[in-house]
Amino acid sequence: MKKKLILLLLAMVGGALLLQLMRSDSGYVLLSWGQVAIEMSIWTALALWLLGFVLFYWGWRLLSGSRRLGRMVFGNRNASVRAQQKTFSALVKYIEGSWPQARKQLVKSAAGSANPLVNYLAAARCAYEQGDFSAALDLLHKAEKSKPGNELAVALTQARMQLDSDRYEQCLATLNRIKRLAPEHPVVLDLLADVYWALDDIDALEELLPSLQSLSGRSTQARKQLELDIYLRQLANLQARRKKGATDQEQKQRLDAIWQRVPKKLQREPELMAAVAMALHGLGVDNEAEPLLQNALQSEWRPEWVELYGLIGADAEQQLKVATRWEKQHDADGAMMATLGRLCGRNELWGKARDYFAQAIEMKPDAQVYLDYAQLLDQLGEPEKSAQLCRQGLNCLAQKKVAAGSEC
Template structure:
């Protein structure tokens, strides 16, 4: 109320001052245009001032109205645009949920509908491409990947990784590797790229390329140490086995010598190398590795293999195996090994004893066969035949129970009757 009274008083004073000024200083305004008399405009000074003030006021009113109108139109456009973007975001969200749930048809439909107005069309097209791929639409998937790459900058890596994943699932390993090699030009140390390369090389059986990739996997692929070590072990196992299968002794040795000391001391890998040396006929070298292994850790299968090796000195081998017998005790595999080494040293009686002891601990077709052929060579044919029979029955212990002729006739191999019945 006080403000209103103060404003009214101020307005009255200003009006009184203005009236007194008009009366005291009448004045006029002359505006001449050019030099002619008819091009002059004369106005009372105060009328001109009031007209100017009204003009300025009118200009401000027009500008205010124009700005308000533009703001209203802009707000409507923004609301329309925001509404469309909100619909696009909702469809993108729904499409991604369907994608994660594996509803490929719904995901593809929602993602493609929202793609033109999406704030991130790359996501729409990549997810839609994968959905189309899962539905079996390979050509459409490739087309959507092309749209994804054209949807913005810095899309090449994401598109290449998506394409490589699809090619990997389709078992197109060479194409997958080619896609990933192109992606390496953009980001050579990307963890997902290295993981995909690892899978492609592994499934293709390209162990040399996988070996070259191992240092990068160790540094950048975020692999667990146990997983990386298992992969490295498999790579070396396959490389060594491939060389042995090709009977390439030189390559086999070169591969082994190229391994670090840590891997050469790996029990599993060294055992494989010894077996492969035996496979390619390098028994002397294989014997050294097996002796190194069995002196440190008992492995029954390697002990059996040791008895099959033709080492540099059969007598030394027998002495070494006798030492294991004292250290590890009587074991069926070790007894069979020593029996074979006794044969190499032409100790027939001892060989027989070790084979028989081994069979007492565990029935084994191979040991039965070893004893049988020794007995046959010693002239004990009946006993040899019995051992052969035992070994054969141990090897095929899953025979069904069927009626047979008398045991005596079966053992002597006497005349056997055959039914004349012909099965239909």
């Protein structure tokens, strides 16, 4: 406060002295240029000079600022263009699978990129492809920090990498976390379906089906196939439970429960009907298995189903009529001949059964057919021929085990 007061007093004294000086002697300045002469007081000239200096100074400042602003704007623009070009070049290498080069360039150009999230996500994938999981995770964290609000994109990238590397439990934890943020996101649902399938958590996958049917990005055919695969896997798991000691009654109850949950449109699928028929046959419920398998074969012809039809013990006479009709409709093969031989044997048509078994072995040697043929000949009183066929059947079975399922 005192300094301001002193400065004010000095300014007042200086002004008074200057005013006194201007009154005592104004002086003059003469400017001459050709025939033009300008005369003014020295104080006016001094004021004009000061005014000109101030105008020049501010004009120079304005010009310099404009130049700096131009360099800043165009320099930043050029830097941004260069960063985008580097990012584009790195993405090309990423597509080509040049993971080390792509990763290095993506990280280097991320700072100047208009969208560094893309750089870090792609770089994280490169690190993953190189087997550097810790670096991939670090780059995912950088991606999340680079642009708040993109947690979903980062988490989906992480989930895909975990799924591809068979880290199913970690992937499931990641997906459950982001499912709370986006419960109806189609990609999240599809990834969850893949994880449940890999973990063989078919019950959880079945619960997810309604959401997958309405929200998944999969095609109609893909969704239908997934639904079919779910019930086929449940039937396969049913067989596994039987091996663990479940009773036939418990198995039948589970089988009926599965079949009741199958939508009507899928109950007409041949593969599913055949799988249920096989499960029923395994439980000894052949009367229910036969019509399902017959319907499956009418829709789709498969040799393994034809062979199963001959093993089902329902109405032998009616089954033989059905199989004889099929013989006329389809090309004869080993499975068809074996089925006809078994059905003829159950109907006590011994001669026909013998001929069909002989044709079946000639077309496609099979251990079970050898043994069925041997049993028939033993009943017909030909023990030597029966024993020979038993040896051939056992030899065929041994060769199949050695060849891992190839024909004899």
